[in-house]
Amino acid sequence: MKLWLPIILLFLFAAGCITSDVPAGVPGQYELPGLDNTTIYYLNGSTVKVVDSVVNQTTIRFMLDDTSETNFKDPAAVNLSGKNVSFNVTTEPIFGRSYIRFDFKSEFSGFVAFTQADGQDFVRMTVENKSVRVVLPANYTTGSKFLGVANPEPDNVTTDALGREVLIWKNPFPLQISVKYYNTSAPMLFSYFIIFVIVCAAAISGYYYFAIRSLRKKREVIEKNFKKDRTADKRR
Incomplete structure (x- = not known):
């Protein structure tokens, strides 16, 4: 009994408890089908839509971030022909991490x-x-050291039919991908801000320069008059 107790506790800690089903979304809200052997992230500033390819699987797991299962909604799945496929989605913790699990009745190939x-x-x-x-929102970009970059550097950057910038990594594992992106007008606004700061700095510097110069002249006049008064007093 003493031998089995640690094993049981370890199993419970690793598996955690499976929570209730997550309501399914509508495939039409995603850009399906996706691309073979590719995970696509569609960003829009406040949410990210994930489209991932699947080959001959009955169960798929996706690790969530620290916001847990509350940061997951509208799951959908279509086969390689683009037809909607039924599935079951649950959330489960494994070793302290939250995972979303897709379960299919038979081996599934397509996109979730x-x-x-x-x-x-x-x-x-x-x-x-x-x-x-990673598909950036329309009118957004990345690459400025001051405003944001993609790390690691993408293998390719292209533009899709909707004018959105697409960052491509061919096989980035085991690296973590991070992208800081910004509006395409941000560099110009940033340049205007820098020019404004320079103009303000020049104006303040000029003001102090002329103010100090004026004070020096006044000081010279006062000292000159003071010397004249002392000379006149000595003559008396």
Whole structure:
């Protein structure tokens, strides 16, 4: 009994408790089908839509971030023909991490999709033997050392049919991908801000320069008059 107790406790800690089903979303809200052997992240500033390829699987797990299962909604799945596929989605903790688990009745090949909350500092872990694409919102970009960059540097950067910038990593595992992105007008606004700061600094410097120069002249006049008065007093 003493031998089995640690094993049972370890199993419970590792597996955790499976929570209730997550309501399914609508495939039409995603850009499906996706690309083979590729995970695609569609960013829009406040959420990220994930589209991932699946080959001959009955169960798939996705690790969530520290916001746990509350940061997951609208799961969907379609086969390689683009037809909707039924599935069951549950959440489960494994070794302190929250996972989303897709379960299919039989081996499934196609694409799964879901939505998560996110900001303009996008960070994700990668998996082995799979490429990654990050699609930025329209009129957004990355690459400025002052405003934000993608790390590691993408293998390729292109633009899709909707004019969105697409960052591509062919096989980034085991690296973690992070992307800080910003509006395309931000560099110009940043330049205007720098010019404004320089002009203000020049104006303040000029003001102090002329103010100090004026004070020096007044001091010279006062000292000159003081010397004249002392000379006149000595003559008396």
